[in-house]
Amino acid sequence: MLDLGFIRDNKEALLTGLKTKNFKEEDLHIVDKVIELDDQRKSLQTTLDAQKAESNQLSKEIGDLFKTGKQAEAQSLKDKVAGLKIGIKEGESSLQTIKENLEELLLALPNMPHPSVPPGNSEEDNEVFKDWGEDLPDLGESAKPHWELATKYNLFDLQLGAKISGAGFPLYRGKGAKLQRALINFFLDEAEKAGYEEIIPPLLVNEDSARGTGQLPDKEGQMYHATADDLYLIPTAEVPITNIHRGEILDEAQFPIKLCGYTPCFRREAGSYGAHVRGLNRVHQFDKIEIVRIEHPEKSYAALDEMLAHVESLLKKLELPYRILRLCGGDISFASALTFDFEIYSAAQKRWLEVSSVSNFETFQSNRMKLRFKDANKKKHLAHTLNGSALALARIVAGLLENNQTEDGIVIPKALQPYTRFEIIN
RNA sequence: GGAGGAGUGGCAGAGCUGGUUUAAUGCACCGGUCUUGAAAACCGACGUACCUUAACGGGUACCGGGGGUUCGAAUCCCUCCUCCUCCGCCA
Numbered sequence: 001m002l003d004l005g006f007i008r009d010n011k012e013a014l015l016t017g018l019k020t021k022n023f024k025e026e027d028l029h030i031v032d033k034v035i036e037l038d039d040q041r042k043s044l045q046t047t048l049d050a051q052k053a054e055s056n057q058l059s060k061e062i063g064d065l066f067k068t069g070k071q072a073e074a075q076s077l078k079d080k081v082a083g084l085k086i087g088i089k090e091g092e093s094s095l096q097t098i099k100e101n102l103e104e105l106l107l108a109l110p111n112m113p114h115p116s117v118p119p120g121n122s123e124e125d126n127e128v129f130k131d132w133g134e135d136l137p138d139l140g141e142s143a144k145p146h147w148e149l150a151t152k153y154n155l156f157d158l159q160l161g162a163k164i165s166g167a168g169f170p171l172y173r174g175k176g177a178k179l180q181r182a183l184i185n186f187f188l189d190e191a192e193k194a195g196y197e198e199i200i201p202p203l204l205v206n207e208d209s210a211r212g213t214g215q216l217p218d219k220e221g222q223m224y225h226a227t228a229d230d231l232y233l234i235p236t237a238e239v240p241i242t243n244i245h246r247g248e249i250l251d252e253a254q255f256p257i258k259l260c261g262y263t264p265c266f267r268r269e270a271g272s273y274g275a276h277v278r279g280l281n282r283v284h285q286f287d288k289i290e291i292v293r294i295e296h297p298e299k300s301y302a303a304l305d306e307m308l309a310h311v312e313s314l315l316k317k318l319e320l321p322y323r324i325l326r327l328c329g330g331d332i333s334f335a336s337a338l339t340f341d342f343e344i345y346s347a348a349q350k351r352w353l354e355v356s357s358v359s360n361f362e363t364f365q366s367n368r369m370k371l372r373f374k375d376a377n378k379k380k381h382l383a384h385t386l387n388g389s390a391l392a393l394a395r396i397v398a399g400l401l402e403n404n405q406t407e408d409g410i411v412i413p414k415a416l417q418p419y420t421r422f423e424i425i426n
Numbered sequence: 427g428g429a430g431g432a433g434u435g436g437c438a439g440a441g442c443u444g445g446u447u448u449a450a451u452g453c454a455c456c457g458g459u460c461u462u463g464a465a466a467a468c469c470g471a472c473g474u475a476c477c478u479u480a481a482c483g484g485g486u487a488c489c490g491g492g493g494g495u496u497c498g499a500a501u502c503c504c505u506c507c508u509c510c511u512c513c514g515c516c517a
Contacts, residue, residue, distance in 0.1 A: 045477045049486040056486090059498040063445040078497045085497085249474090378456095 001106050001368045003382065004038055007031065017112035020119050020329035030105050037102045044098065048091040055084045107217060111364040113329055114338035120328030129340060130324040136345050137321060137403055143348040146398040147279035149405060150176065153425050158279070168269065168284035170394070175425045179400070179412075180287060182419035183393055184262050187289040187314065191390060194310050196260035196291055201240035203263060204231040209243040212369040214335035214361075224266050233266040237290035238387045245294060246369040249380060255373070256303060257294040260390070262287065279398060281353065286394035293386045294371065297362070300384035304338065304360045307388045311342055311356050314391055317415040320399050321345040323352065337362045344395070348402035353395045358388030 007014060015028060058081045065074040118127045150156045155176025161169040172180050188198060210216040210232050215223060224233035234240055241259050250257075265288050280286075291310065295303045308324070315322040327339040342356035363382035366372070372380045404411045409426025417423055 042477065045486080049477055052487085053485055055497080060445075062497050066445080074497080081497045 001364060002109050002112065003363060003367050004034070004106070006363075007034060007109075008038070011035070014112055018110070020113050020117060021110055021332065022121060022330045023110060027108070030108060034102065034105050034109075037098055037105070041095065041098050041102060044091060044095050048088065048095060051084060051088050051091065055081055055088065058084075110334045111337050111361065113332060113336075114360070114362075116326065117332060117338060118326065118328045119330075121330040122328075123331050125328040126331055126341070127326040127328065128323060129326040132321045132323050132345065134321070137347040139347045139403075139405065143402065144405060145279060145348045146346075146401040149401045149410065150279070153410065155179070155401070155425070156280070166284070168282070170280060170283055170285070175420075175422065176397075178420055178422075179397060179425075180393060182416055182421075183391075183396060184287060184289065186416055186419045187391055188260065188262055190310075190314055190317075191260035191289060191291055194258075194291075194306075196258045199237075199241050199244070199259050199261035201234075201237060201244075201261055201263065203234055203240075203266075204229075205234055205239050205243070206231060209239055209246070212243050212246050213239045213365050214333075214368065215239060218334050222268055224268060234263060235267050236265050236288065236387075236389075237261040237263040238292060241290065241292045242294075242365060242385055242387065243369065245371050245383075248371060250294070250371075250373040250383065252296065252373050252375050255294070255296045255383075256299065259292045260289060261292075262289045264288075265392075280394040281349075281398065283394055286392060288392045289390050291388050291390045294366075295384045295386065296373070297381065297384050300360050300362065300386060301338075303384075303386055304340075304358065307358050307386065307390075308340055311358060311388060311390050315342065315344065315355075317413070318396070318400065319413045319415075320396075320403060321347075322355075333359065335359075335361050335364050337364065342391075344399040346399050346402050348405070353399060355395045355399070356389040356391050358386075360384065360386045 002014070011031060014031060018028060018031075019025075058077055062074050062077050062081070065071075065077065118125065120126065144152070147158070153176075154174050156170050156172040158167075158170055161171040164171065192198060204226060207216060207230065210223065215232070215235060219235075223235055225231075226233065240263075241261050244259070245257070264285055266285055269282060269284060291307060293300075293303050293307065312322070312324070322342055322344045325341045325343065327336075327341060332339050336359040339357055339359040341354050342358070343352035343354050345351075346353050362384050365385045366382045371383050371385070373383050374380055400413070401410055404413070409424045412420050412423050412425070
């Protein structure tokens with residue numbers, strides 16, 4: 001959620017930013033409407049406060065009159081206050097309505113994109129920020145996609161998952177399961193080395209948390225909802241971990257806050273079916289290690305660079321061909337100011353698979369969460385929040401299986417062998 | 427799931443038979459006096475949000491959340507949430 005003060009002070013820049021983000025032309029008037037409603041709110045508040053001040057004053061006098069036994073005078077004042085109260089009640093009711101409308105409009109405005117975000121409408125327009133410098137691996141026509149390799153080596157079973165739950169819920173087994181566990185431990189250890197505190201968060205979150213990071217109301221249909229208890233299955237560890245500090249006023253000295261956590265992630269992925277979603281390419285449940293940072297506004301972009309370097313180091317250690325994209329205005333998420341995606345090359349499918357998304361949300365999430373900090377002068381400011389996948393497992397597994405297939409079996413990268421405790425899957 | 431108890435400012439903790447509470451008091455934190463320096467002692471300041479003001483300041487709301495009674499609610503009523511104790515169930 002954008003800050004009202006910011007909107008008032010930067011209206012033109014915001015309108016330009018919203019256009020970059022492909023915000024609907026016909027909805028741009030929301031910005032003016034927000035300012036208008038805020039004006040109404042202020043003016044009504046002023047009137048209302050004055051009325052309440054008078055009512056409070058009279059009530060005190062009534063108390064004094066009762067004590068001194070002047071019943072008749074007290075009664076006449078009581079009537080006067082009763083009249084005042086009618087107006088106050090009406091005023092409070094309209095103020096409430098204005099505030100609700102204002103809040104609704106503010107929630108409808110996406111974050112303003114960083115100046116470096118390229119214009120564009122779709123993923124086609126994303127900027128290749130760092131390309132894979134070498135030749136892409138060519139495994140020839142005999143290369144098998146990961147779902148065929150899985151069957152050959154008995155690594156995971158989608159049909160069994162479908163029998164137990166439904167399509168898109170993979171069941172891993174044998175060395176496939178061990179590979180998952182090895183990757184989780186590897187990623188967590190690497191995050192720890194980079195200074196992130198490990199968190200095991202709840203996997204179901206309440207409405208406040210989902211709103212705090214921006215999943216509600218924008219992406220309601222994408223989360224599984226346990227309606228009996230009104231809890232949401234997390235689509236990413238970003239939600240519970242970022243919300244750890246919701247509603248807090250931090251001390252500046254607490255920065256940087258660096259957290260990481262492994263969780264399964266649940267996504268309904270409603271409506272996405274087709275040729276590109278086979279195997280592990282797109283599933284309803286997958287495992288992910290997430291890194292989250294809460295930062296001083298002046299240091300958040302340096303933090304973003306660090307996070308990119310961290311994710312890049314993981315892919316290097318796994319010896320996977322990768323590239324980094326800077327997402328264009330049309331592809332960047334509602335809440336993000338700047339996002340870099342990491343993609344690995346799947347040599348058997350001959351396509352790039354997204355395995356990480358690293359974003360700076362600036363104050364967008366923290367304003368929703370009222371996550372602030374005090375500076376040296378004890379002034380309060382909104383903090384910046386960032387997060388990134390480091391990394392998302394299902395597609396990493398797909399890439400590893402495909403790229404490392406040989407006639408003898410699937411070779412495990414050296415960095416991962418201490419974790420799998422086997423060097424080859426055959 | 428059942429019964430009972432409790433949620434007050436960073437922490438502890440009064441108030442809870444409604445009106446000198448503009449929330450006592452202690453601790454912590456901050457500023458000052460004293461001191462070579464520190465401690466102690468003493469003095470002062472010390473919550474959040476919003477409105478208003480050029481500023482000093484003034485005002486409104488907030489005692490877990492929401493609603494109600496009343497001229498007036500931390501205090502009474504309803505409801506929800508959370509925590510504690512006991513019972514039941516359970517990995």
